[in-house]
Amino acid sequence: MSIPVLLLRYAGGWLLKRGRPGLLRTAASLLLAVVLTRVASSRPVDDRLRAASERYAVGDLRTAREHWLDALKLEPNNFQALYHVSRAESEMGEDAVGEDQRRLVADAVSHARAAVEAQPDSAQGHLALSVALGRQALKEGAKTRLALAREIKSEVDRALAIDPTLGRAWHVLAVWNRKISSLNFMERAAANTVLGGVPKGASMDNAVTDFKKAIELEPDYVNHHLELGRTYVQLKRNAEAIHELQRVLDLSPTSGPRDAIYRGEARELLNKVQKH
Numbered sequence: 001m002s003i004p005v006l007l008l009r010y011a012g013g014w015l016l017k018r019g020r021p022g023l024l025r026t027a028a029s030l031l032l033a034v035v036l037t038r039v040a041s042s043r044p045v046d047d048r049l050r051a052a053s054e055r056y057a058v059g060d061l062r063t064a065r066e067h068w069l070d071a072l073k074l075e076p077n078n079f080q081a082l083y084h085v086s087r088a089e090s091e092m093g094e095d096a097v098g099e100d101q102r103r104l105v106a107d108a109v110s111h112a113r114a115a116v117e118a119q120p121d122s123a124q125g126h127l128a129l130s131v132a133l134g135r136q137a138l139k140e141g142a143k144t145r146l147a148l149a150r151e152i153k154s155e156v157d158r159a160l161a162i163d164p165t166l167g168r169a170w171h172v173l174a175v176w177n178r179k180i181s182s183l184n185f186m187e188r189a190a191a192n193t194v195l196g197g198v199p200k201g202a203s204m205d206n207a208v209t210d211f212k213k214a215i216e217l218e219p220d221y222v223n224h225h226l227e228l229g230r231t232y233v234q235l236k237r238n239a240e241a242i243h244e245l246q247r248v249l250d251l252s253p254t255s256g257p258r259d260a261i262y263r264g265e266a267r268e269l270l271n272k273v274q275k276h
Contacts, residue, residue, distance in 0.1 A: 045074040049081060059257035061088050079122065082115035086128045090135050091258055105139060108132035116155075123163035130155035130172045142190045149199060152176055167218035171227065174210030177202045178231055207231050221255045222248055222262045229266065238273050245270040 052067035068085035071078055089108035093101050112129035119125055130152050137148040153176055159169040180202035183191065191198045211228035218224060225247045232241035248266035253259035 045071045045078060045081075048074065049078075049084075052081075052084065056084070056088065056257065061092050061257055064088055065092065077114070077118045079115055079118045079125065082111050082118060083122075083124050083128050086111035086115060086132055090128075090132050091256075093135050094258065095261070101139065105132070105135050109136055121162060123159040123166055123169070126155045126159035126162070127166055127169050127172070130159060130169070134172060134175065142187050143193070146187065146191050149176065149180060153199065165217055167214040167216075167221060167224065170210045170214035170217065171221075171224055174207045174214065174231070175227065177207035177210060178204060178234070181207065182234070204231065204235055208235075218255070220251055222251050222253060222259045223256065225251070226262050226266050229269065233269065233273060238276065241273050242270060245273070 048067045048071035052064045052071065055061075055064035055067065065085055065088045068081045068088065071081040072085070075081070086108045089104045089111065093104040093108060096104050109129070109132040112125065112132040115122070115125040116129055133148050133152045133155065137145045137152065140148065152172070156169050156172045156176065159166055160173070163169075180199055181204050183198060188198055208228065208231055211224060211231060214221070214224045215228065225244045229241045229244035229248065232238070232244060245266045248263055249270070253263055256262075
């Protein structure tokens, strides 16, 4: 017999002897609330979510993903599991190759779409979908990539309309601006065929502004500084590029599981810029 039940048993006897049934009913209600809280907090799906978050925090994406997938077996429409597993799959897809990469990216898109369906008004869900589609676009040909660009912009705009404080959403928008404004002649011709023209409003200046906004909101997020540095290199603004790339190296690699990789990329790019 549990301790709460024992306490209620003895307290109940004492209260009944003294003619206090009202207090007994109150005590029973409190005990029921405690028991229900314990049951809710120990649901199997919550255990999976907790375990996944712990593994993700130490960079073990593969095990974290397995826990989130286990959670989805228990609750297929669990938003937290859908959102987080999509994010993990997008990140894993960056380092995978071949069929593994294709499968991870496709799964990331599928889980993000399910997250948006589960909670249409969640900025995080729309952000996850914009990120997953962006990863997919990188692996596609010009026409498919441009077709995806429209949906990426739509999803990130939706995320920012719901929550304009999402630094990573501004990051996605910045990358979108950089990619669209850097289209070559053949890609622009494909855009005329696929989209009826290049999406309007994209510019490198907007990319810089959006990356700066992302950094303002999340100053210690390593990849914001790396991608702003890349943008400055593309613009041949080397002094500013050096500043951002050095900032990547100065920051503690604790903002995400791929920070060590980003630091390596920043160091390599910094060495190239400094030689010119």
